[in-house]
Amino acid sequence: MPLADTAIRSAKPGAKPIKMADGGGLYLLLNPNGSRWWRFDYRFDGKRKTLSMGTYPDTGLKDAREKRDTARKLLAAGVDPGQQRKAAKSAGEERAANSFEVIAREWHAKQSATWVELHASRIMLRMENDIFPWLGSRPIADIAAKEFLATVNRIVDRGAVESAHRVLQNCGQVMRYAIATGRAERNPVADLKGALPPVKQTHLAAITDPHAIGGLLRAMDAYQGSLVTKCALKLAPLLFVRPGELRQAEWAEFDLDTAQWNIPAEKMKMREPHLVPLAPQAVEILRELQALTGRGRYVFPSARSPQRPMSNNAVLSALRRMGYGTGEMSGHGFRAMARTVLDEVLHFRPDYIEHQLAHAVKDPNGRAYNRTAHLAERRNMMAAWADYLDTLKVGGNVLPMTRKAS
Structure with a gap:
């Protein structure tokens, strides 16, 4: 007789397992501990x-019979239902292992070795906030271009068009990695070229007029904030490194006797070590600050904890307190200032300037310059730059800005 739910519920376990047959090979195995397992022979x-067909009551009598009937149909077609289940499970695990999130994290782990920490964390944060919730669990080979577009359009809808472009670019990089590692055959992100609204080009605010630079330097000298922040402000135009490189500077990286700062590769955007020659004016500022922070790790420690560097916005906030608005000057603006004036006023060779900015510069044979390339020339350039800034600060002779003939 076929089983009934009332018979299953009222059945009492015995000292040995009890088989309660339903027919067609299906039965309920009642174990001595009270567990009830569906089996199909x-x-x-x-x-x-x-x-195994599941446990009762999670798998009810009706569901167990449906599973039995499905298995019998496979048998009639010459398919072993046990092997078919193993194959389906294996395929499911493979699809999970090949999900977009798994492969994206794998790609990120490999690439982050060549990135600075802040850049790496920003990329993963974008993925975790804007991509993984919608596409993370999808098998990477199954994601279509329209799904990528619908996902990044959520970013566009909140007004972050530039972020949408960056996230889509990262998705394309993940897809190319998946192709290279045999988990996908094509990159649907490539089909979305021109699908997002264009990014409005904005330039980081920078003061490049020599008269205005003089006013900025005088305002720095008059700054009433902490000595640490004031020294960071005064060194920013002299060194023109990236804001993150300046704020994370460590005393162990400086040799004030030989007047140079060796920035390790892991702190640089291009993951290459960088050497910054120090003009006498920069050495003087650093020696003054060394008396205050020289016993600690960081040149510019946080006011809250000497174990951390000053905040991202310390120099920027100081500029705002000095009266320089967002459209006038930014932390990155000191790099644009130096690049423009060194070229158009002091007429230094562009490759010297670009190398000192830690940009990718190639020699005539196409090889990347190392950190000591043109060091003597760059020392002279940094000294001349510091002297020129002193001239501007006291309101001395201001050379006109002229574009060199090519």
């Missing part, structure tokens, strides 16, 4: 086999 290639 069948023969395939002359061998007796058993397939």
Whole structure:
């Protein structure tokens, strides 16, 4: 007789397992501990086999019969239902292992070795906030271009068009990695060229007029904030490194006797070590600050904890307190200031300037310059730059800005 739910519920376990048959090979195994397991016995290639169909009551009588009927149909078609289940499970695990999130994290782990920490964390944060919730669990080979577009358009809708472009670019990089590692055959992100609204080009605010630079330097000298922040302000135009490189400077990286700052590769955007020659004016500022912070790790420690560098916005906030608005000057603006004036006023060779800015510069044979390339010339350039800034600060002779003939 077929089983009934009332018979299953009222059945009492015994000292040994009890088989409660339903028919067609399906039965409920009532164990001494009270657990109830559905089993399906069948023969395939002359061998007796058993397939688990779940537990009661999670799998009810009706569901168990449906699973049995599905298995019998497979048998009728010459398919072993046990092997079919293993294959389906394996395929599911493979699809999970090949999900977009798994591969994206794998790609990120490999690439982050060549990135600065802040850049790496920003990329992963974008993925975790804007991509993984919608596409993370999808098998990477199944994601279509329209799905990528719908996902990044959520970023566009909140007004972050530039971020949308960057996230889509990262998705394309993940897809190319998936192709290279055999988990996908094509990159659907490539089909979305021109699909997002264009990014409005904005330039980081920078003061490049010599008269205005003189006023900025005088305002720095009159700054009433902490000595640490004041020294960072005064060194920013002299060194023109990136704001993150300046604020994370450590005393161990400086040799004030030889007047140079060796920035390790892991702190640089291009992941290459960088050497900054120090003009006498920069050395003087650093020696003054050394008396205050020289016993600690950081040249510019946080006011809250000497174990951390000053905040990202310390120099920027100081500029705002001095009256320089967002459209006038930014932390990155000191790099544009130096680049423009060194070229158009002091007429130094562009490759000297670009190398000192830690940009990718190639020699005539196409090889990347190392950190000591043109060091003597760059020392002279940094000294001349510091002297020129002193001239501007006291309101001395201001050379006109002229573009050199090519």
